[in-house]
Amino acid sequence: MSSHKIFTEKRKAIEYPARKCTTMAELRDEIDQLDRVIVELLSVRQGCMEQAAEIKQDRNLVRDEERVEDVVAKVLAHADKVGAHPELVEMLYRDMIEWCINYEMTVFDSARDGD
Numbered sequence: 001m002s003s004h005k006i007f008t009e010k011r012k013a014i015e016y017p018a019r020k021c022t023t024m025a026e027l028r029d030e031i032d033q034l035d036r037v038i039v040e041l042l043s044v045r046q047g048c049m050e051q052a053a054e055i056k057q058d059r060n061l062v063r064d065e066e067r068v069e070d071v072v073a074k075v076l077a078h079a080d081k082v083g084a085h086p087e088l089v090e091m092l093y094r095d096m097i098e099w100c101i102n103y104e105m106t107v108f109d110s111a112r113d114g115d
């Protein structure tokens with residue numbers, strides 16, 4: 001994948017791949033910036049679960065194992081393309097999706113509380 005830049009909210013550029021650092025302080029600053037972007041993306045993904053809980057009309061549709069495997073297969077294919085370690089990606093995704101399913105169920109239930 002070609003190199004590119006992602007901008008943080010303060011328009012600080014994050015380089016892809018990461019810029020070469022010579023000190024731990026510099027490297028940790030780079031990691032802190034990356035973590036902010038990752039957390040923002042997680043927040044966007046979390047918002048998608050809130051929409052899913054609204055769109056799905058049956059609680060039994062919240063957990064969709066076929067879709068879970070589809071998501072994992074797609075992120076693994078992308079990991080392979082960009083050089084991310086498949087074990088890291090698969091572990092994080094399976095844990096995250098499990099969390100998302102529970103969150104979606106909570107949102108589903110609270111939106112229909114008293115119905």
Ligand SMILES: O=C(O)C(=O)C[C@]1(C(=O)O)C=C[C@@H](O)C=C1
Pocket residue numbers: 049052062063064065067068071096097100101104
């Ligand atoms: O695709 C869905 O149906 C979702 O609700 C999203 C999502 C996910 O986190 O990607 C979460 C729960 C489902 O079991 C499958 C996938």
